[in-house]
Amino acid sequence: MNPTQSAVNGAANLQDLCDILNAHEITDDGENVETLADVVDLCGLPTFGGTPPSNTAEVWSWDSDSVLLFNNEYYIEKRDPDAWYDRGNTAIAA
Numbered sequence: 825m826n827p828t829q830s831a832v833n834g835a836a837n838l839q840d841l842c843d844i845l846n847a848h849e850i851t852d853d854g855e856n857v858e859t860l861a862d863v864v865d866l867c868g869l870p871t872f873g874g875t876p877p878s879n880t881a882e883v884w885s886w887d888s889d890s891v892l893l894f895n896n897e898y899y900i901e902k903r904d905p906d907a908w909y910d911r912g913n914t915a916i917a918a
Contacts, residue, residue: 826863828844828848828860828863828864829863829864829865831844832844832845832864832869832870833870835870837872837887838872838885838886838887838890838892838900839900841869841870841872841885841892841898842892842898842899842900845860845864845884845898846897846898848860848863848864866884869884869885869892870885871885871886871887872885872886872887872888873887873888874886874887874888874889874903875888875913875915877891877903877909877910877913878909878910878911878912878913879908879909879910879911880909882894882909883909884898886903888903889902889903890902890903891903891909891910
């Protein structure tokens with residue numbers, strides 16, 4: 825297993841995971857480009873408890889208080905029952 829995937833697997837919490845993902849740099853040796861998706865199973869990122877969002881289409885991970893999203897970089901947003909990813913999720917407190 826590569827070091828980045830090992831670090832992802834060992835992430836202690838959502839902030840740790842976010843920092844690890846954002847720290848990966850794309851490499852290009854002139855013949856091959858290595859992106860984060862080449863070294864990490866992005867569809868198998870760990871989650872850190874809490875009810876899953878109602879819509880996980882663009883949510884990469886979560887905990888009981890926050891979700892991990894991506895827009896040019898990974899970032900954490902506090903969960904909001906009115907947000908597109910939790911709309912209708914009665915397990916999330918307002």
